[in-house]
Amino acid sequence: MNRVVSIPRIAFRALVTAALNEDLGSGDITTAACIDRQSTGRAEVRAREPLVLCGTDLVREVFLQLDTGVVVTCDRLDGDLLEAGERALTVAGPAASILEGERVALNFVQRMSAIATRTRAFVSALPSNCRTRIADTRKTTPLLRALERYAVRCGGGHNHRENLTAAILIKDNHIAACGGVRSAIERARTFAPHTSRITCEVASMDELVTAIAAGADVVMLDNFEDAILPEAVALVAGRALVEVSGRISLERVPVIAAAGVDVISVGSITHSAGSVDLGLDWAS
Amino acid sequence: MNRVVSIPRIAFRALVTAALNEDLGSGDITTAACIDRQSTGRAEVRAREPLVLCGTDLVREVFLQLDTGVVVTCDRLDGDLLEAGERALTVAGPAASILEGERVALNFVQRMSAIATRTRAFVSALPSNCRTRIADTRKTTPLLRALERYAVRCGGGHNHRENLTAAILIKDNHIAACGGVRSAIERARTFAPHTSRITCEVASMDELVTAIAAGADVVMLDNFEDAILPEAVALVAGRALVEVSGRISLERVPVIAAAGVDVISVGSITHSAGSVDLGLDWAS
Amino acid sequence: MNRVVSIPRIAFRALVTAALNEDLGSGDITTAACIDRQSTGRAEVRAREPLVLCGTDLVREVFLQLDTGVVVTCDRLDGDLLEAGERALTVAGPAASILEGERVALNFVQRMSAIATRTRAFVSALPSNCRTRIADTRKTTPLLRALERYAVRCGGGHNHRENLTAAILIKDNHIAACGGVRSAIERARTFAPHTSRITCEVASMDELVTAIAAGADVVMLDNFEDAILPEAVALVAGRALVEVSGRISLERVPVIAAAGVDVISVGSITHSAGSVDLGLDWAS
């Protein structure tokens, strides 16, 4: 069956068009000057460092929009682990079109693969056979959230709520405005679609007790000491999912997971993944 | 006078609308449930680590589009260096609107400030009184190029060509297709607007000699050993600008600059800047 | 506190622009011919039949986009019940602009109020003090889902999942493809964000038992006889929410609710609400 939920092409087609127009302007004047339109070639995209591949559909779409004469052949799938030097895909067709699309295609795949790779690192830090999830946050690049959430899935992570409509997440300000955890959860329950869980952030063991009593579906432990997590998990006793969030480092992951929490949400897998090195080289 | 070329609001207004719609969906159900529409508040955006501020206009635009009743007051300007704890700006008005815009505003300003901060680090690594520029590349986030180029300027860097139409940059494939550096430069000269300079990438001292002889305006030294740079600069002798590119680390910057090159272009200031920590906290 | 979650203006601004351009074309030639641009007037939007008002923000936006000189004053709020003849709002300013926006404004408010009114009828059919919700479905008008879901909330109803990403709803085809209810729920659990509940449609008491055992958060009873509902609810015994769907008539609502189900989802509150009669008349 499917390994990850892929993104429908309709969700990124306009994005690719905009990215191409951003980079091409009204045409690549260097390539037009130097490369004969009839000239063809074959180029390979290879990993230049170990990485989790992500974004092959974007590469395909970039070249499809530029020139239907370019053929993109994938050697590997999104989510695959590539060693340095391994080939991810091949791009063959008019040389000018390949040169014109190269940068945009790489800009997508380098960033998405970086997120998948960083997510995989966090997932790999989990103890084996543990059911704890690594999840993303809303700290994504504006306009690229769907792509970045997909990259997280390719890295073995899970997604948090998609946006502010998709689920309830009660934070300190909401609690303060409602006069307490119980009231906030009750109000949220009244408004939320019955298909959404109610997550409540708690800052202390007392708030945790109240949140559970008020029927929170998920409790998000905010800045709890790692040492106190087992006690918190024991207190919840399966009545809610337990999520831990806030400045999660790779080192903390096994500790937090060992405490039995259900979800560790990590902003840095999207906001600080940077770029991995994938290059396009012409095949001789 | 102006410190940097700012971006016209018209160039990012639609981007902010799209980012807000991406995050808000059809409404923030948690805030709607818990926060009274009449309730007001004041929140402060502060640096939580030392950073170069960038993106205040985006913060302003986010809240302007959400609710004209929110007032954004900037304490500091884009390009300013902030210490951890310093306040960048204040957001005051309806509490619900502030909560609804918080994440999008931070997503912009954290990324843009990270680019400005990383650029500043490279600029600071230049020897004092040297005229070498740190420049960006086309390795920017799709759809955010204008913002990221601006962030580079805020960090004290300079921009490279905006897109494939804006200037000529002859690379190895172009040279190969034209049968040599001279022919490529001549062809490019014929096509390029007279307002654009011709940059030619060279891979050896021989190609450098040819490129200068063919009248390149800028020569881009590709993977030259640092030790050979002074000789290359001497060979050019002011007849063209000298640009160095490729895997530039902070450590190499003073060495390269000391060789007398004009431009060091650094992909990582945009593609690997990640995010700096700026937080929005409610003022008591 | 807030009665309903309102829609952010950013979510319907472009929609109103498109609607105005659709109706105005390149200008209202009749009004331009006949009405002096300096002429002003005051018009009132009144209910011509009993209805639940919905869409006042759209009316405001229509006139704001057309002419900032038009002032819209709301006498009543979205969600209010109006008797025939009651005034909902007043529009004052340049007569030409009022005439130009009239039809678009009414097209929005008549449809949204119809949905709110129809929803209210279903909500009113619930026994008093019962906790059963009336919920909408994805059977909304293309491009108007956010507005129609809002109208449902104004009528006292609740929303179902916003779209196919927001939550899991396992239907017969999914069950068949997975080889059974248990396997489908397990697969869904693996993929779904932890913030989303898992709803599973069941077609028989046996499937219901399996779904509960497999840990469904919500069970949707598909075409169950009303008479069998109490037994189904008893069987679930609070381990999941119980939703009933499919050809729900006003008459069935109290029967279904009395069985103790949690949610009744009704496609017709959006797809067959039609239009209620609200008219714009000039005040003498």
Add this chain to the structure above:
Amino acid sequence: MNRVVSIPRIAFRALVTAALNEDLGSGDITTAACIDRQSTGRAEVRAREPLVLCGTDLVREVFLQLDTGVVVTCDRLDGDLLEAGERALTVAGPAASILEGERVALNFVQRMSAIATRTRAFVSALPSNCRTRIADTRKTTPLLRALERYAVRCGGGHNHRENLTAAILIKDNHIAACGGVRSAIERARTFAPHTSRITCEVASMDELVTAIAAGADVVMLDNFEDAILPEAVALVAGRALVEVSGRISLERVPVIAAAGVDVISVGSITHSAGSVDLGLDWAS
């Protein structure tokens, strides 16, 4: 020859994209979890009640945009009358893509067919061999006017002016502002393209006389008693088209038509058509 003027694909392509993005979000997580991408199937769209089919091009476009591997085969044409149980079209290809597009496709075709069906009911109420037209109004769903006008044509109805630019329609406010029917018509004549007819709404026999004398091309009788229509038609004596509008019920149609009027315009064929029952079922 053609039975009705079809809509060019270019006029609804972007609409379908927007509708798909509205419903799919960043992907159908249930289908992705449960349905293997390689699995194929065949589903049939059948009428579940008697109806006039409309919107097959939209169904085709929905699946074309989602997945070019889905083949839509139409058994019947737009405008055809289907009995309950008759098959309208077949959709074959990847099962996941069919499930992902099902709701959007049905949302279009159920609404458009409802309008065609309701229009047909009004057309069928006309006496045989009469030349009276049933026409729509501008009371259409925002953004869907082109589709709804097409549905009216499929039901055997005719379209009124497309928008406020396409033709002149003088109403009471225009008359009042111009100081009378004659002046309003004259002003309108001066401004209108010579390709547009001038319609003037009249509220009394006196105004009708004036409008005819002033050269109106069409007179719209507003709230005239049915009994007085023959006299009005006789008075016009073929010098203008006679249109009747306002709260037209099916029962009044034969009476009004018998009076010899040319056009009966009916808002409810678009604004209150609701939805007809067409379902997609998997073929065994």
Add this chain to the structure above:
Amino acid sequence: MNRVVSIPRIAFRALVTAALNEDLGSGDITTAACIDRQSTGRAEVRAREPLVLCGTDLVREVFLQLDTGVVVTCDRLDGDLLEAGERALTVAGPAASILEGERVALNFVQRMSAIATRTRAFVSALPSNCRTRIADTRKTTPLLRALERYAVRCGGGHNHRENLTAAILIKDNHIAACGGVRSAIERARTFAPHTSRITCEVASMDELVTAIAAGADVVMLDNFEDAILPEAVALVAGRALVEVSGRISLERVPVIAAAGVDVISVGSITHSAGSVDLGLDWAS
């Protein structure tokens, strides 16, 4: 009363945004480098040759979108005749913003005024007191039709049908396909909204007779010799409007008008108007 039907701002707002983005890119680097953001100034737009002014709303919109601090004051109205040297409007505010918007504003107003001016020349060539109209055609610049039709009105001309939906115009191919004028007109009558007139192009006196007999509302005489026009007009005898089209020169206008035709449609008033000289100069 109004002299011409103006275009609603909503119809050109997005156009101005696109035009500004086209010209500004990600910012005017020259102005940013040289002009202090605090510096203010006042500039005047003056005619540098005699012209009919058109496009002041576009100038206003350009600067409004760029900088709400720029104030545009119109000395003259659209449709006014200006002598060389006369001031059309004044633009005051931040000097940088004025420089940034100058070219886009002038590009609009120079083209629109050229169309108005050329139209006025044709209108002025009509004999005094004649009722013949000068009308435009669909030979307009792609995407600027609404603006160009407005410019025609400002020059004293009239508009033809707005687009292919707005009215019927039967040409030779349509006639051939239908097997003759009569059949084509009858088919067209069946399909056309009752608010639209039917225009039929005729190529001979025989076709003219047939078209009139078939009830054409407008007959368009295609390439009729000027000398034969009086006979054609006499033959029509007021039963239809008479339109003359095809390679209309200024010299032919009085001759054609004297024949008593109703409409002369002239492609060149839009497609060959070019640009008139209006300049922006800084006021000392």
Add this chain to the structure above:
Amino acid sequence: MNRVVSIPRIAFRALVTAALNEDLGSGDITTAACIDRQSTGRAEVRAREPLVLCGTDLVREVFLQLDTGVVVTCDRLDGDLLEAGERALTVAGPAASILEGERVALNFVQRMSAIATRTRAFVSALPSNCRTRIADTRKTTPLLRALERYAVRCGGGHNHRENLTAAILIKDNHIAACGGVRSAIERARTFAPHTSRITCEVASMDELVTAIAAGADVVMLDNFEDAILPEAVALVAGRALVEVSGRISLERVPVIAAAGVDVISVGSITHSAGSVDLGLDWAS
């Protein structure tokens, strides 16, 4: 090799969609009424006067978007000189689709060919074997700049900077604000990307001397008498490119070129090119 830099399809696809929607509205009612959908035909686009062909890709795109069954075959290439009567391209397929796209296709190709033709006239006025370029300006039609710049290239001309971001052009206001030519050039140098040349407009021989001394890459001589140009060129002595601009007539071109200037920029090749006569006729 390539004769001119062509525009990527991605840069004009949305433009063609918008142009088609502008002209088609919700459908060509005349063609729908009169032309059978099954009917096919073949039409030819021929020059009706001598012209330089430009815009064949736009014609292809228009028909591709309308109906993939229409086949466009180009007999000649963009940039070719056609005599009156020569065939440019053939359009074959469904007759209705050809009629529906005819006007939009011609509107593009007639304008673009007019620009190419006018540009060729200026280029042809240059002395043989001279290296002087004819260049365009930013005086292009809003939203069509990329197409018009391409047409200039097809006519043998060159492009100036694409927009305000692409290069520096210092004008009188910039000089005044900076307190002189030297300061303006220095400031510009600091801000400009190193890939862009610095052009400085000069109004006198003195300013020219200063600009050269300050290191301008291009000097634009503003309103210099033709007689003084040789002296100016001699003074520059190859240290910068010399551009002449302002009210350039065909007659002045050989004189200016003979003075040895590098670039003559001509606004009228875009803003006053009008339209050339290319017609679509049905092949028997």
